[in-house]
Amino acid sequence: MFVTFEGVDWSGKSTQAGLLADWLTEQGRTVLRTREPGGTPVAEAVRDVVLHGHDMSAWAEAALYAAARADHVALAIRPTLELGDDVVCDRYIDSSVAYQGIARGLGKERVLELNLTVTEGLLPDRTFLVLLDPEHARRRGAGRPDRIEREGEGFMRLVDEAFRSLAAENPERIVTVDGSAPRHEIAKEVREHVRALL
Numbered sequence: 600m601f602v603t604f605e606g607v608d609w610s611g612k613s614t615q616a617g618l619l620a621d622w623l624t625e626q627g628r629t630v631l632r633t634r635e636p637g638g639t640p641v642a643e644a645v646r647d648v649v650l651h652g653h654d655m656s657a658w659a660e661a662a663l664y665a666a667a668r669a670d671h672v673a674l675a676i677r678p679t680l681e682l683g684d685d686v687v688c689d690r691y692i693d694s695s696v697a698y699q700g701i702a703r704g705l706g707k708e709r710v711l712e713l714n715l716t717v718t719e720g721l722l723p724d725r726t727f728l729v730l731l732d733p734e735h736a737r738r739r740g741a742g743r744p745d746r747i748e749r750e751g752e753g754f755m756r757l758v759d760e761a762f763r764s765l766a767a768e769n770p771e772r773i774v775t776v777d778g779s780a781p782r783h784e785i786a787k788e789v790r791e792h793v794r795a796l797l
């Protein structure tokens with residue numbers, strides 16, 4: 600099973616990805632818990648460039664996320680799924696469509712097409728979208744913001760709207776959860792959805 604978590608920065612999706620991976624492991628399953636951009640040495644190096652490097656053009660940014668994803672799928676995600684194990688990934692293609700395709704304005708279809716090409720069409724079995732008002736999410740933010748987080752609130756609002764429209768367009772794959780609920784309640788709701796897939 601391939602499960603992804605999506606949401607605006609500081610929505611709490613990483614916590615939920617970790618809790619689901621722990622629960623699946625307790626059920627006796629073998630789980631790769633991973634994140635994007637990242638998950639392979641090349642993808643981690645790209646992460647550094649894209650999040651902590653110089654300003655860059657929007658297509659360079661989209662292409663770098665796609666390059667990291669291509670490596671991650673080929674070397675980690677697909678081999679794990681082929682062994683029959685589970686993958687729980689913090690962010691995936693929907694992030695590129697929302698951030699680069701919609702919020703940066705590159706075009707949702709073009710960014711989706713690029714990403715389906717580089718992953719040879721690999722989409723998750725289920726995606727949990729952790730919804731949280733961007734203003735609420737920003738107040739949770741701590742530490743030094745990365746290059747994307749520095750875009751500010753207007754950008755995060757566009758990303759939030761983009762994720763909501765992706766969920767409305769893909770109701771069979773994307774499940775929305777209320778990110779303002781207590782974390783154990785969100786985790787329970789996620790587990791119940793996943794239990795039905797096992």
Ligand code: TYD
Binds near residue numbers: 650
């Ligand atoms: P994330 O790992 O969630 O950040 P952090 O570890 O700081 O919580 O994601 C890194 C940033 O990259 C985040 O602002 C979203 C952005 N991003 C994109 O713009 N496009 C993508 O395809 C991905 C995977 C992430």
